Amino acid sequence: MVMNKNMNIVVQVHGEMVKNKGEDSYSEYIQDDRGYIGIYDGCGGIGSKRYRKAGGNTGAYLASRLTALSVYRWVKSHIGDIDYFMGNDVHHELQNYIRESLNHCKEILDDDVGIRLKGGLSRTFPTTAALFFYNCRENDIYLKFMWAGDSRGYIFDKYGLAQVTKDDIDENQDAFSNLTNDSKLENVINADKDFVINERSIVIKKPCMVLVSSDGVFGYIPTPMEFEYMLLATLERSESFHEWQNRISKFVSEYASDDYTLTIGLFGFESFDDVKAYYNVRKKYMYTAYIKKISAGRKREASVNLKQYWNIYSETYERYLR
Numbered sequence: 001m002v003m004n005k006n007m008n009i010v011v012q013v014h015g016e017m018v019k020n021k022g023e024d025s026y027s028e029y030i031q032d033d034r035g036y037i038g039i040y041d042g043c044g045g046i047g048s049k050r051y052r053k054a055g056g057n058t059g060a061y062l063a064s065r066l067t068a069l070s071v072y073r074w075v076k077s078h079i080g081d082i083d084y085f086m087g088n089d090v091h092h093e094l095q096n097y098i099r100e101s102l103n104h105c106k107e108i109l110d111d112d113v114g115i116r117l118k119g120g121l122s123r124t125f126p127t128t129a130a131l132f133f134y135n136c137r138e139n140d141i142y143l144k145f146m147w148a149g150d151s152r153g154y155i156f157d158k159y160g161l162a163q164v165t166k167d168d169i170d171e172n173q174d175a176f177s178n179l180t181n182d183s184k185l186e187n188v189i190n191a192d193k194d195f196v197i198n199e200r201s202i203v204i205k206k207p208c209m210v211l212v213s214s215d216g217v218f219g220y221i222p223t224p225m226e227f228e229y230m231l232l233a234t235l236e237r238s239e240s241f242h243e244w245q246n247r248i249s250k251f252v253s254e255y256a257s258d259d260y261t262l263t264i265g266l267f268g269f270e271s272f273d274d275v276k277a278y279y280n281v282r283k284k285y286m287y288t289a290y291i292k293k294i295s296a297g298r299k300r301e302a303s304v305n306l307k308q309y310w311n312i313y314s315e316t317y318e319r320y321l322r
Contacts, residue, residue: 008136009269010037011241013217013249013262021057022259023047024214025064027072029079036075036085038131039261040064041151041214043188047126051109062105063125067189070101071131085133091146091197102191124191130165130212134265141267143210144201149188150178152218155202155320156209160282161228164200164320174318175224176310202320206268207278216260217252223306225290225313232283241272 010030016022023042029035042060049059074097078084102125128149135142145153145164153165163175168187189195221227230251238244252260269275290309297304 008033008035009241009266011245011248011264011266013245013252013260013264015216015249015253015256015260017257017259021061023058023060023064024216024259024261025068026261026263027068028263029072029075031079033136034079034134036071036079036131036133037210037212037263037265038068038071038129039151039212039214039263040068041128041149041216041259041261043123043126043128043149043185046121046123046188047190049122049124053109059123059125060127063102063127063189066101066105066125067098067127067129070098071129075133083135086135086142086144086201090144091199094146095195095197098189098197099191099195102189106191123188123193126188126190128185128188128214129197130214132210132212132265134210134267136206136267139206140203141206141208141210142201142203144199146197146199148195148197149185150183151212151214154211154213155204156211156228156231157204157207158278158282159319160286160316161224161231162317162319163224164202165198166321168196168198174310174314175218176307176314179219179223200320207274208267210265210267211262213262214258214260216256216258217262220252220255220257223294223310224317225286225294225309228317229283229286229291232279232286235276235279236283238276239272244272 023044026039028037042064044060047058047060047063050056054062074094106124128151130147130151130153132153133144147153147165150167150169152163155162155164168185169183170186171183173181173183187196218227234247234251235244238247266275294304
């Protein structure tokens with residue numbers, strides 16, 4: 001957890017299925033009222049080749065860490081001019097910077113025969129990414145999200161959780177249908193083929209949360225409504241940011257079948273109690289409108305019309321995707 005003098009707070013949740021072999025990574029650069037936060041999810045299936053020269057680690061393991069470090073270095077070189085990140089074409093420069101870094105590593109390991117699992121498509125150093133740059137003003141926070149793949153960026157204000165990034169998948173699915181349909185990633189960072197860094201800029205009022213997450217977090221929670229409620233319920237039961245961080249990690253670890261990474265930036269709050277008070281109304285609403293009804297149906301082993309609840313919830317959840 002990181003806190004600066006202006007009470008901008010970063011809460012980090014990270015877990016691995018195999019200790020020290022996880023294929024998620026993250027990096028951040030915080031400078032007073034401006035900064036960068038990013039998470040990276042190495043694609044284990046298509047990045048399964050292991051490199052002897054890199055300690056037998058997979059290409060996915062290396063990809064997430066190389067990309068996290070590359071973005072950190074790129075941000076550090078420009079952080080003095082935060083408006084630079086808000087420029088329209090800055091994502092092209094970041095694409096090129098990441099590509100050069102991965103290609104350099106590929107050249108170093110090029111003669112490494114390695115070990116690749118048989119069958120299927122493969123890529124050199126494949127990873128997804130979800131990151132944001134922020135610039136806090138008096139009452140507003142200026143945000144630029146960038147992403148590739150199906151890692152996601154969100155904002156969470158008094159109107160609820162809202163997905164800002166759009167998954168790079170082969171079918172036009174929403175966050176609800178994508179939980180049960182196995183979609184193919186169409187765009188991931190890698191050292192073999194062209195990839196795209198998407199971007200979206202928004203301005204929101206403080207106070208608020210801004211989140212970036214790998215699919216190991218949201219992908220194993222039954223519905224987007226329950227993902228939001230998990231954040232609210234663990235917050236209510238905690239007495240500090242550290243306890244909240246631990247409660248989220250414990251909850252996710254019980255669901256997840258993958259490495260998971262979630263980073264939450266909190267902006268404009270005066271204390272932990274201030275955060276709890278701000279989201280208390282939303283927590284009560286979510287419980288009454290969705291969670292109580294969904295839970296009751298499951299306990300009765302009755303058919304729960306989750307699609308009906310999603311259609312209502314999506315009006316606010318997808319407000320930046322429409």
